[in-house]
Amino acid sequence: MNFVPVRNLRLGEGTPKICIPLVSPSDEALFEEAKALSSYPADLAEWRADYMEDIFREGRLHEILPRLREILGNTPLIFTFRTTREGGQQSASPDQYKKLAEDAILSGCIDLADIELFSQPDSIKELTALAKENGVKTIFSSHDFYSTPSCGELLSRLRQMEKLGADIAKIAVMPRCPEDVLILLTATVTARRQLSCPVVTMAMAGTGLISRVWGEIFGSCLTFGTAGRASAPGQIDARELKCVLDILHNNL
Numbered sequence: 001m002n003f004v005p006v007r008n009l010r011l012g013e014g015t016p017k018i019c020i021p022l023v024s025p026s027d028e029a030l031f032e033e034a035k036a037l038s039s040y041p042a043d044l045a046e047w048r049a050d051y052m053e054d055i056f057r058e059g060r061l062h063e064i065l066p067r068l069r070e071i072l073g074n075t076p077l078i079f080t081f082r083t084t085r086e087g088g089q090q091s092a093s094p095d096q097y098k099k100l101a102e103d104a105i106l107s108g109c110i111d112l113a114d115i116e117l118f119s120q121p122d123s124i125k126e127l128t129a130l131a132k133e134n135g136v137k138t139i140f141s142s143h144d145f146y147s148t149p150s151c152g153e154l155l156s157r158l159r160q161m162e163k164l165g166a167d168i169a170k171i172a173v174m175p176r177c178p179e180d181v182l183i184l185l186t187a188t189v190t191a192r193r194q195l196s197c198p199v200v201t202m203a204m205a206g207t208g209l210i211s212r213v214w215g216e217i218f219g220s221c222l223t224f225g226t227a228g229r230a231s232a233p234g235q236i237d238a239r240e241l242k243c244v245l246d247i248l249h250n251n252l
């Protein structure tokens, strides 16, 4: 498996990297939230733009992203607009979704763009090409907030992401029982062996917590931890997450 270089990080190599989501609804709150990251072990930050008010207004990203970039310094930034269909806070028309991602990629302020696998096929192609031209890495994503698909379906989605040109392939599922977590982990180990791009996976909620901490064994290169507010069920405090990752790493 290849690693993906992002600033001073190599995603897909070594211990899973910790990403902290930023989920404030207003500019000032977002900037304060970003400043607070300096006291957390954040390898990366994810701006969840679907939490932000008035996000579709023309020029909105340019009011926010340069300042966010400045506050984060050299911490890599992921831009994500998570649609309601996949567990996000706002819905977007296909055109709105594409325009936001384009503006983010062209801003020169982000390092990675999250692109939902089930977006319009034409948008996926154009956004992937635009990201490559502008030195932005892509994380293709798929989320099942109510269930866990079969291992075959999870693998087929991850392979499709790679085929479409994803730099990183990500899947989140909701386990209904411990066996569902095993399905997610089996798909993760298999994908790590078969795919050339790094993979990020998680089973959400308390039942899935093991999947957020043992990526080093099972093959997930990134894990989301909180600095106060979670962006999905089952995320734990980033400092506690770092302790567990270190314990597991030091005893391998």
Ligand SMILES: O=C1C[C@@](O)(C(=O)O)C[C@@H](O)[C@@H]1O
Binding pocket: 021, 046, 048, 080, 082, 114, 141, 143, 170, 172, 202, 204, 224, 231, 232, 233, 235
């Ligand atoms: O895709 C993901 C993963 C996630 O849903 C989680 O379960 O940690 C959290 C989201 O913010 C992120 O975009």
